[in-house]
Amino acid sequence: xxxxxxxxxxxxxxxxxxxxxxxxxxxxxxxxxxxxxxxxxxxxxxxxxxxxxxxxxxxxxxxxxxxxxxxxxxxxxxxxxxxxxxxxxxxxxxxxxxxxxxxxxxxxxxxxxxxxxxxxxxxxxxxxxxxxxxxxxxxxxxxxxxxxxxxxxxxxxxxxxxxxxxxxxxxxxxxxxxxxxxxxxxxxxxxxxxxxxxxxxxxxxxxxxxxxxxxxxxxxxxxxxxxxxxxxxxxxxxxxxxxxxxxxxxxxxxxxxxxxxxxxxxxxxxxxxxxxx
Numbered sequence: 001x002x003x004x005x006x007x008x009x010x011x012x013x014x015x016x017x018x019x020x021x022x023x024x025x026x027x028x029x030x031x032x033x034x035x036x037x038x039x040x041x042x043x044x045x046x047x048x049x050x051x052x053x054x055x056x057x058x059x060x061x062x063x064x065x066x067x068x069x070x071x072x073x074x075x076x077x078x079x080x081x082x083x084x085x086x087x088x089x090x091x092x093x094x095x096x097x098x099x100x101x102x103x104x105x106x107x108x109x110x111x112x113x114x115x116x117x118x119x120x121x122x123x124x125x126x127x128x129x130x131x132x133x134x135x136x137x138x139x140x141x142x143x144x145x146x147x148x149x150x151x152x153x154x155x156x157x158x159x160x161x162x163x164x165x166x167x168x169x170x171x172x173x174x175x176x177x178x179x180x181x182x183x184x185x186x187x188x189x190x191x192x193x194x195x196x197x198x199x200x201x202x203x204x205x206x207x208x209x210x211x212x213x214x215x216x217x218x219x220x221x222x223x224x225x226x227x228x229x230x231x232x233x234x235x236x237x238x239x240x241x242x243x244x245x246x247x248x249x250x251x252x253x254x255x256x257x258x259x260x261x262x263x264x265x266x267x268x269x270x271x272x273x274x275x276x277x
Contacts, residue, residue, distance in 0.1 A: 004120040008145040013161045014132035016153040017188035019046040022129035027232030028250035030085040034124040040091035042131040048090040051081040052230035056092035064094040068101045099136040113144035134168045142172040147183040154190045154197040190216040217245045
């Protein structure tokens with residue numbers, strides 16, 4: 001029985017730091033010696049670019065092929081970011097057409113889960129960067145996941161979509177994946193000097209209590225600079241507040257799962273091609 005933890009980074013609102021969180025959680029866990037696979041489920045392909053693939057539209061095989069072609073396996077598309085220290089499944093704009101094709105599939109909500117299963121024994125953590133929507137791609141991620149981390153921008157409108165996201169998670173838990181849980185809400189793009197950010201953070205903590213991580217990711221231009229360097233914040237600015245926040249988050253994630261980890265079967269990994277610019 002595998003003990004791989006599969007973590008979706010989800011929020012239907014764009015611009016809240018989902019990709020930043022996915023990349024940096026993956027990097028922070030890898031830094032702690034965990035075997036990590038990151039998955040780009042966003043047609044924008046931003047995680048893929050951050051991993052070092054400068055032209056994702058030129059890739060022959062991506063997660064789109066995994067989801068829509070029965071003969072393409074996840075291992076066929078897998079790449080390696082040596083800079084960040086994780087494997088990843090890339091995406092590009094083709095993925096935007098996947099939902100139309102999946103909708104005709106029998107058991108369309110579980111296609112991604114089935115395609116991931118052959119890789120589970122090779123990884124301790126799989127981190128999924130979800131698209132900014134609650135469509136079939138996001139549902140596929142939630143069905144495959146053991147838990148969800150919700151990046152929540154510390155602005156008023158960032159809170160508005162939380163109820164809808166919670167309803168989606170509850171429906172998936174009730175009908176498709178009873179083991180799914182919310183690992184936590186991560187306050188992102190936090191501006192500690194502004195009263196608005198402080199007030200929103202207090203509202204979030206008041207509404208969601210212990211679900212909110214006692215960690216904030218401060219707004220910083222450093223995060224916008226990391227994709228160009230094909231690095232995470234941990235390599236690009238290792239002593240920055242952002243790097244410290246994601247290291248703290250990785251520690252919290254590891255601590256939360258420590259009691260649940262018995263022995264793990266280890267399967268040798270296939271050779272993985274490196275991301276090239």
